[in-house]
Amino acid sequence: MIGLTVNTRPVKASVEPRTHLADFLRDNLNLTGTHLGCEHGVCGACTLLLDDMPARSCITYAVACDGARVTTIEGLDNDEIATELRAAFTREHALQCGYCTPGMLIAARDIVLRLPTSDEHSVRVGMSGNLCRCTGYVGIVRAVRTVIDQRRERGITPIPGGGRQALGPAGSGNATNPVVSETTARAAAKTETPDQISVAMAIPNFTPAKVFEDQFTVAFPPAKVFDMLGDVAQVAACLPGTSLIGTPTPERVEGMIRVKLGPISANFRGAARIERVPEDLTGRIVGMGSDQRSRSSTQGEIRYRLVPIEQGAATRVELSIGYSLKGMLAQIARDGLVRDLAARLTADFARNLDRHLSGVPVDGAADGSQDLNGVSLLIGLLRRRVQETIRRIWGR
């Protein structure tokens, strides 16, 4: 249960924690003047006043605003600055479709309040967080500048910081009562139910979307390395983040591998088929798996060939790694980044294999404590998603 003051009216409501403020206002209070564009804080359509400061209502959860004062575009009907801005917007043709206008007016009101002068650069910078795809901004900027000029001419002085005194996120700190574990039914039910992978499930051959080569050397003879690679449990123990499910057979294995990408962690659960040709020391592992959380699935194939080096005293393991990735992770995992991840995996595996063959305990592996860390996958991801979304929304 949260309490808000919306457009001077006290409101009490029960709200799911995941409901953002804009949805709460639109769906529960029928205040549809707050618009939603990108829903991740870029386009500015959802901008409203939270404790009198402009804020993005799409990335502010209603539950976090308990006790706050919310002013939407509907609450600015009798506001002096908003009234002047509406007249100026009309006069300067500062809107066409009107979708961005509520957010524009909120942002404009803030800079009219704060900016000492109406220089064009400052106005454009001040309005840069609100996107419009109709007017080309010229009319909007002109309207805002006019209102600033007129008010300063009338001797109305700017208010630095919009008059706010308190520190911390606008809208926070108004509630005095703690919230203890407001669990929703779905959150409780979300605890991972293991994918039931049928033992009989066939693992098909496939044509990988991406293939790359890698190799490493081990200071042991090929025959010994080949034997080791035949022991599924030992191989898994050398792969960081891997755990086996059930008892593997020489031909088939089921398990999980955890991959950590910054704040995202994916738990791929799946099965693999193992083929080995002892005569020419080659092998092939074909697998498929899926991660529930990211709703991503992958098929992968690793082909290996053991080549004797140093007169047969050591082995070069040549790998050909192929994969196809579907779902959320496929959107973010650029080729180079998957390669980077696989390269680190290979390096870890090689090091652990070496230790294992030398009789040194493999530390940290298999228990998942040494998760694969593919953080670089995330770099640029949000930014790229944001750009793509804008392009999608605005058809650019």
Next chain:
Amino acid sequence: MKAAAFAYERPTDLNTALALIAKADGTTKIIAGGQSLGPMLNLRLVEPDTIIDISGLAELKRAERDGDELVIGACVTHGDVEDGRIPDVTRGAMQRVASAIAYRAVRNRGTIGGSLSHADPAADWVSSLSGLGARITLRSAAGVRNLPIENFITGALESALQPGEIVEAVRVPVMTPSAHWGYVKACRKIGEFAHAIAAVLIDPERATARVVLGALETAPIVLSDASALFGGRVTGDFKQHFDARVADAILIKAGVANAVDRHIHVAVLRRAINEAAA
């Protein structure tokens, strides 16, 4: 575009929060202003079971002088810095950095501690606070520790935060009167994440130069003694002695393979040095 369901907890004091965080498992996230986490939740890139909201903690929403440092609570917003609601010990440097972070509506909720915890290499505080020689205070139920910002950011989106730990404060040293500061970032659109960042803090009287090259695909390059960029000696006419080839070599060594990227980073550094010299 709607976040998946999560449980929500909002403790009202720091000790309760730390106790909650201490027993949290891997699928718990801490939220303050939510200006980085919010988009990720809405895009369902992150689906935590539980979110612990620390934005109500008064302990994290204050700023005060402690000797020759300003201690800024983790939940102080970019807007608070921009509007001068906290004391200024950097002769306006932090204020200028803050006023160019994203957009006003984001700055009114986004926090300094949240930005550092998120550890996006392109974020302004990551580079600028490294340039200012700031330290970060991390607190857990077990205790407290201080780290230089450059030791806190360990990679892209990776920090030295341990499970159970939160950013409590940032400690910014008082800038000396003789210090020159320059901070420039390359953005094609105002408010977007930077493609290159340079922060320079040069004190010719003390013959010191601190330079940060940021917005790389990993943690920023922090040169606590950047005299090599100025022919080995930091003097009053440091601008004339800036050697772009040294900067380029540093970037190559750091693995920036693309010559165009290096060119942008070096150009941004040159501008920051010019700003410091102005």
